[in-house]
Amino acid sequence: MRIGAHVDPADPLAEAAARGADVVQFFLTDPQAWADPQPRADADALRAADVEIFIHAPYRINVATLNNRIRIPSRKLLLSHARAAADLGAKGLIVHGGHVDKGNDVATGFENWKKTFEYAAKEGGFPLPVLVENTAGGDNACARRFDALARLWDVIGEYGAGFCLDTCHAFAGGEELLGIVDRVKAITGRIDLVHANDSRDPFDSGRDRHDNLGQGTIDPDLIVAVIQAAGAPAVVETPGGADGQGADIALIRKGLTA
Ligand SMILES: [Zn+2]
Numbered sequence: 155m156r157i158g159a160h161v162d163p164a165d166p167l168a169e170a171a172a173r174g175a176d177v178v179q180f181f182l183t184d185p186q187a188w189a190d191p192q193p194r195a196d197a198d199a200l201r202a203a204d205v206e207i208f209i210h211a212p213y214r215i216n217v218a219t220l221n222n223r224i225r226i227p228s229r230k231l232l233l234s235h236a237r238a239a240a241d242l243g244a245k246g247l248i249v250h251g252g253h254v255d256k257g258n259d260v261a262t263g264f265e266n267w268k269k270t271f272e273y274a275a276k277e278g279g280f281p282l283p284v285l286v287e288n289t290a291g292g293d294n295a296c297a298r299r300f301d302a303l304a305r306l307w308d309v310i311g312e313y314g315a316g317f318c319l320d321t322c323h324a325f326a327g328g329e330e331l332l333g334i335v336d337r338v339k340a341i342t343g344r345i346d347l348v349h350a351n352d353s354r355d356p357f358d359s360g361r362d363r364h365d366n367l368g369q370g371t372i373d374p375d376l377i378v379a380v381i382q383a384a385g386a387p388a389v390v391e392t393p394g395g396a397d398g399q400g401a402d403i404a405l406i407r408k409g410l411t412a
Pocket of ligand 1: 287320349391
């Protein structure tokens with residue numbers, strides 16, 4: 155199993171080496187910006203690297219919302235990041251499941267997801283797997299609780315959507331980690347990537363604050379068990395830079411071989 159970390163985008167391969175990571179995830183732009191990715195000087199090196207690459211889409215993207223001024227640019231931005239990610243040889247582009255605003259019907263959010271894949275198909279299709287990630291908070295989220303996830307997959311599954319399971323988001327979002335891989339796979343049929351994060355907040359708190367493994371409210375053995383059961387690469391999105399993340403990676407590797 156490949157284990158790695160979410161790292162600073164300036165020099166991802168150096169960051170991978172500093173952590174002993176064999177997979178890295180990073181942003182192609184400021185995650186809070188509406189910006190198309192720019193060509194990277196290290197593109198050839200990234201394509202040739204033994205390290206597997208995943209790209210995280212900007213946080214601003216919300217393809218589910220009924221707000222045109224967010225939904226339409228979100229679709230376009232998702233596609234431009236997908237193209238840039240594929241050009242770097244990335245294995246997948248992670249995007250949050252999104253939500254509709256208070257008072258809106260989440261069913262429209264699922265329909266908007268479908269329209270996102272239809273839009274991409276019309277433009278030639280996503281050139282790499284788009285991995286929808288479960289989120290921690292909100293009552294109108296498309297991928298927080300798994301009853302919603304099942305309704306989402308009813309409409310996007312046929313487009314080849316992939317899934318990224320975040321352990322912090324699941325726990326804080328109110329989904330038990332015990333047996334979670336089977337419950338996810340019953341819905342999506344696949345887990346492409348695990349975000350292996352501890353949570354600073356309690357079960358079902360709806361809060362999204364990651365912590366280093368063993369430092370938060372989740373039993374680290376459960377996180378390791380999720381990775382083991384998923385059989386997918388795992389990335390820590392935890393604090394502490396190379397030291398903190400390196401320790402998390404070591405803990406996971408030790409757990410997987412125990
Ligand atoms: Zn995550």
